[in-house]
Amino acid sequence: MVPRFCVQCGQMLQERRLQGDHRVRRVCPACGHVAYENAKPCAGVLPTRDGQVLLARRAVEPYLGRWDIIGGFLEHDETPDAAATREAFEETGLTLVLLDLLGIYTDVYGSNGYSTLNIYYIARITAGQPNPADDVVELAWFHPDTLPDAMAFPNHTHHVLSDWARWLRSSATVQQSRKRL
Structure with missing residues (x-):
């Protein structure tokens, strides 16, 4: 704004x-x-399981009804990693462990027009079952080749998911190399 x-x-x-x-x-x-x-800081998380990522369908504007990466704005006294795990719990009921920092991306938030600085992590579920809550109406797992086209915040989420797919491929390569040793 x-x-x-x-x-x-x-x-x-x-x-x-x-x-x-x-x-x-x-x-x-x-x-x-x-x-x-100044950009408003946001943190998000890509829970990954069996080569899939958990995405959330938005229950609120902006981008009502579109698929989104789990996450949200940092509170004034919160670190990005704490915000990512808090948002994941609020939106999905899941407890996560962060595995890797995926990247940092900029965007503009909805019709307000203010800049955001979005920090994304790769995560693994440690407890709970996916259950949509807070500002989420649905959760679903997606393979890299079946990711939805109509994503929320398309200026950056497609880049995030592309980087996640690249991370997934490199992670699989490392796992294969370890099996051969």
Whole structure:
């Protein structure tokens, strides 16, 4: 969301380029406060089992009814790994152990237009059975070749799932090499 008014004094912000800055920023003409538009941190998790990933069908906007990677926004006092496991438990009832950091991706959240910084982990289930809850209406397992086309947040989720499939192939290669030893 692009701020229109100064949070310090309430004056309407103006766009201008600050000295030494290559971007146009929103600046308060009265007090000089700069309203930086920083990305909101999010964390997600890809529970993986038998070459499949668990995805969630969204029960809320944005992207109501589309498949999504399990995850959400970090709380103010939370680390990304704690947020990923908390979101997984809230949305699925599953307890997970994080195996690997898959990657970090940027996007824009829905019609609000604010930037997100999305941190994704590969995980294994340690307890529980998948049960949709919170803002999820359905959960399902997908192989890399049967992933749904209509994904939520398509600017980055397709990249995440492509990276997950690559991780899965490399993980399988390592497992095969260990069996030969």
